Amino acid sequence: MQNLDQLKQDLIETGRWIDSRHWCPATSGNLSAWIDAEQFLITVSGKGKGELTPADLMIVDAGGNPVNTQLRPSAETLLHSLIYSRFPDARYVFHTHSVYGTIMSRAIWSGQLVFRNYELQKAFSGIDTHDVEMKVPVFGNSQDMVALAKEVEQHFDSADACHAFILAGHGVYTWGKTAREARRHVEAMEFLLECEYKSCLLLK
């Protein structure tokens, strides 16, 4: 089991950093950290990510159900649960809700974003060149989290592993082995989305 206080501190600091970039506006987004195979820590619903306290973090079981608490987890807890079970290396999952994540995915709604010839693709673990296509799946947004989780699950049954996915008009999920790596993935993903948006305007 990880040191719970350290995990809490990681999420609180990540929240402050994400808020300083305006990537979780209006209490959107959620952040989680793996505790062990049985449980993980996740932000409660409806709190601004820039001012999290330990009381805004709750423990849920591997299926995303609250453990020993009256607190309500974020609606998207099920997606965090899915990521931890599907990607064994994932120790932190960060879901942001940025302008570029929202508009680029909303324009596609269901399909994928393909990045190529960006040096920053290399910020994702396991990618060592700009000269490959990096595919990020986009799933149509839904308020039915069970159905949405199933769709994501089924996608990954047949698709290559990836480092992030996006809910259309909603935001990015990314993850990492450490808080540092997951934050690097967040920053790289947001950078690539901004670049892709601005390139689209330039080249069309």
Added chain:
Amino acid sequence: MQNLDQLKQDLIETGRWIDSRHWCPATSGNLSAWIDAEQFLITVSGKGKGELTPADLMIVDAGGNPVNTQLRPSAETLLHSLIYSRFPDARYVFHTHSVYGTIMSRAIWSGQLVFRNYELQKAFSGIDTHDVEMKVPVFGNSQDMVALAKEVEQHFDSADACHAFILAGHGVYTWGKTAREARRHVEAMEFLLECEYKSCLLLK
């Protein structure tokens, strides 16, 4: 009656936050807080919202007239007054003056903005899905506040309740039951306006 010192502190902190986002440039915008059925607190005219002091806040009666003071209220006090009387849940009203609020409304001038398929619509109290049309009325700007207030009043006689309206080329009015909720509405509205602008460029 609310605690007056707390209300002042709420407006001062909200002003600093809004200024840090550049949403009330050049002393524009105004902020108010409901005291009771007879009066509310509002920023005086011509002060930078990032450096408000208690002396920059004044009490007006329900009709927007100064109470026990020589200070001049913001020109748009009448619109705050209207919102408090029309929407009984409103306890804080924030009027911002952002780039995206300005240009999206100026392009329409009189009509409405319609948001759909944005997860962040759910940041507005009472909306629980991205899959509805969220309509925000836009009123042509005017220096005649009495006429403008009448037009807004008449609009709401026949229109659905909403969470915000916009004066064309001018800015957004939004409100909430608490300072926290009203700030969430401000941030969500600004986010949606930026998304809608950037989506328009992408999709045209």
Added chain:
Amino acid sequence: MQNLDQLKQDLIETGRWIDSRHWCPATSGNLSAWIDAEQFLITVSGKGKGELTPADLMIVDAGGNPVNTQLRPSAETLLHSLIYSRFPDARYVFHTHSVYGTIMSRAIWSGQLVFRNYELQKAFSGIDTHDVEMKVPVFGNSQDMVALAKEVEQHFDSADACHAFILAGHGVYTWGKTAREARRHVEAMEFLLECEYKSCLLLK
């Protein structure tokens, strides 16, 4: 004569604020304050505006020539001199060098920018409605400051008074009766330029 220490403090604080908005990148721009009919205070050449010290401010005579100092004034000192002599109310002159000031003027090169239907036009002293055309002259950039100053001078012989002018591909000059007013004019001008740029993209 104004209190010299206060004037220096005004310019130092204005420099920090302008730098925080990135409106004087790479040591560009210059700031001045009127002392009396015989002299004014201005930033020396080549200093970052975010970290000015009193030693980076020098006194020049009404014609822009250094007084009792080996320091080199900004190349554009002559334009400050012209503004103080032409507009008797001007007590502070701020020259910024922003992205939007640069590109909007560079696209026109010589002519004028016209703003209408922006509520924020009212941030300029003497304007009390959005419903007028606010004209800001744009002069072709030149390294010959004497010729450029003459061109600006001649323009104002026959043109209406205004609150700002722009050098093409270079930046904005604006001024005010107080440091506070001049800063308000800076912020309003930058806001209007950003709005106008973004409106152009939207409406074309």
Added chain:
Amino acid sequence: MQNLDQLKQDLIETGRWIDSRHWCPATSGNLSAWIDAEQFLITVSGKGKGELTPADLMIVDAGGNPVNTQLRPSAETLLHSLIYSRFPDARYVFHTHSVYGTIMSRAIWSGQLVFRNYELQKAFSGIDTHDVEMKVPVFGNSQDMVALAKEVEQHFDSADACHAFILAGHGVYTWGKTAREARRHVEAMEFLLECEYKSCLLLK
């Protein structure tokens, strides 16, 4: 030999400043300082530029090989090496990885960017007017640093001296005689790239 502690401090402070502008996202970019003809100081691989410590800086020889250390230098160390040997005035080399550097170069891939009629061209040492073409070479990105360094080397054999070059889809290299001058070049280059991007959208 330069004072090593001072050089370290210069790189640490430059890193914080660059990070505050988001020009080295997700641990990208690298910063170096010339020690003497035999060696220079450079950031190690994979560290966030906003939180560098002296332990994140390593000494390499003039050819870019580690000296007395187990640390791994940045992949692009060879390009720093090339700049120090090719441009004798270069004492600091900063490689940034910004949105505008990425997308403007990625659109061209191999060729050059030409800037004209920007007053800020004068921020580069040796340029004293807006009225010249300032050419910045763009090299196709490659993971083969030896081949890439050779291509850059050969380009400068026949090309005019310049103040910066760009790797396509990757980022800007610029340099200066002092940390202050190199930072001025960074800020000016980023400003010009943003201006050029936004001008392209406006004028197309």
